[in-house]
Amino acid sequence: MNDTTPTLPRVTDWRALDADARAALLRRPTARLAAAVDTAVRRTLAQVRADGDGALRALTRRYDHVELDAIEVSADEFARARTEVPPDLVRALEEAAARIEAWHRAGMAGEFEIETAPGVRCGRLLRGIRRVGLYVPAGSAPLPSTALMLGVPARLAGCREIVACSPPRADGRVDPVVLTACAIAGIQRVFRIGGAQAIAAMAYGTGSVPACDKLFGPGNAYVTAAKQMVAQETGGPAIDMPAGPSEVLVIADAQANPAFVAADLLSQAEHGPDSQTIAISDDRALLERVARELETQLATLPRADIAAQALDASLLLHVGALDDAFAISNDYAPEHLILQLREPEAWLDRVAAAGSVFCGDAAPEALGDYCSGTNHVLPTAGTARALSGVSVASFQTAISVQHVSPAGLAAIGPCALRIAAAEGLAAHARAISIRLDAENAR
Numbered sequence: 001m002n003d004t005t006p007t008l009p010r011v012t013d014w015r016a017l018d019a020d021a022r023a024a025l026l027r028r029p030t031a032r033l034a035a036a037v038d039t040a041v042r043r044t045l046a047q048v049r050a051d052g053d054g055a056l057r058a059l060t061r062r063y064d065h066v067e068l069d070a071i072e073v074s075a076d077e078f079a080r081a082r083t084e085v086p087p088d089l090v091r092a093l094e095e096a097a098a099r100i101e102a103w104h105r106a107g108m109a110g111e112f113e114i115e116t117a118p119g120v121r122c123g124r125l126l127r128g129i130r131r132v133g134l135y136v137p138a139g140s141a142p143l144p145s146t147a148l149m150l151g152v153p154a155r156l157a158g159c160r161e162i163v164a165c166s167p168p169r170a171d172g173r174v175d176p177v178v179l180t181a182c183a184i185a186g187i188q189r190v191f192r193i194g195g196a197q198a199i200a201a202m203a204y205g206t207g208s209v210p211a212c213d214k215l216f217g218p219g220n221a222y223v224t225a226a227k228q229m230v231a232q233e234t235g236g237p238a239i240d241m242p243a244g245p246s247e248v249l250v251i252a253d254a255q256a257n258p259a260f261v262a263a264d265l266l267s268q269a270e271h272g273p274d275s276q277t278i279a280i281s282d283d284r285a286l287l288e289r290v291a292r293e294l295e296t297q298l299a300t301l302p303r304a305d306i307a308a309q310a311l312d313a314s315l316l317l318h319v320g321a322l323d324d325a326f327a328i329s330n331d332y333a334p335e336h337l338i339l340q341l342r343e344p345e346a347w348l349d350r351v352a353a354a355g356s357v358f359c360g361d362a363a364p365e366a367l368g369d370y371c372s373g374t375n376h377v378l379p380t381a382g383t384a385r386a387l388s389g390v391s392v393a394s395f396q397t398a399i400s401v402q403h404v405s406p407a408g409l410a411a412i413g414p415c416a417l418r419i420a421a422a423e424g425l426a427a428h429a430r431a432i433s434i435r436l437d438a439e440n441a442r
Helices: 017-025 030-051 053-062 075-084 087-106 142-159 177-183 195-204 223-232 257-268 284-300 306-310 324-330 346-348 363-368 406-423 427-442
Strands: 012-013 110-118 121-129 133-137 162-164 189-191 214-216 247-252 276-281 317-318 336-340 357-361 396-404
Touching: 012 284, 030 087, 030 195, 030 223, 053 195, 087 142, 087 177, 110 284, 110 406, 121 189, 121 284, 121 406, 133 142, 142 162, 142 177, 162 195, 177 223, 195 214, 195 223, 214 223, 214 406, 247 257, 257 276, 257 284, 257 306, 257 363, 276 284, 276 306, 284 324, 284 357, 306 363, 317 336, 324 346, 336 363, 346 357, 357 363, 396 406
Parallel strands: 012 317, 133 162, 133 214, 162 189, 247 276, 247 336, 276 317, 336 357
Antiparallel strands: 110 121, 121 396
């Protein structure tokens, strides 16, 4: 860590704050940078759209300090990467992939067909999205786990083509562990591009990178803004969700272990300077111990500088009752919610908005990041109020189908005619009545 003393969070009494102060306190760190981020991202998107591979090379030279020759990773590089990864790490990745697949397979939707009236059968078809683009971060730290979290459900969904972008290292290669995880997950093509330019490449297509129908993956504020912008363009790709800078909220009771709480906060803080971590408790003494633990544990971290910057926007909130903690959490809608409570399951009914919940002292969020089986690509910035984490369904479209016999038309046609008349849509009504008349004339 450098010589600058980090600003560590102090315990704040929630009850002493008015509504405006509370809202300001819970504001995400990236909200303060939104205008600058948007300007930079729009410039990057326009550059890639206009210059394709040339822009990708120029932007990679500028941001990653790498001269790119081939943008796509070759089969030989995939094979070489596998030999460079320790066997025990390969086994860990395969073990994690198996749990991720088991969880996603259990939650897969199915096709169905029912008879809604005599002679009327309605069903649903599921189809994998034709080409999906996955973003696997590797800025300050490579994230092979993200390749598993995205590639496994994409494969289960039956997507015809799965491509990924991941930033290059200083030597111009994609991290070997990331490539090995891509191969295990079933990702077919990988490109050594990062940042907003990777999103632009997968959205618009370049000479090397194909345009994709839907984009997935977490990233920093620039990646998240780029995803949202391309999704708003006419003909642009769909996106999974705004999966931006990481965040965690811990609700802890008086018996919680302060070292555990601090460790969970730091595990998210080390992701990046724009991460946010919050601990809430009805016991002020516990929060004071958490503050001391943060200082102690921070000093031991290799990524202490990054974590310290994130802690500058982190919070320790003292509330009058745990009910208040859940009310704050539901308004904030955290990406990760940890319940360090004696009976966490008894409180689950109080959870109305969260990306993923971790129950009890033995359930650190880091397990969900890697190998518990659930997906770690989750909604951030409060979007968990309405959005869910990545699943197999995220990679599929559901197509409704109806089969109608003459008897079925006779059974439900009058219903449709009455509603069409109420809406004043005569052509709708005629499309039904002309068929009814033809049947009656037989």
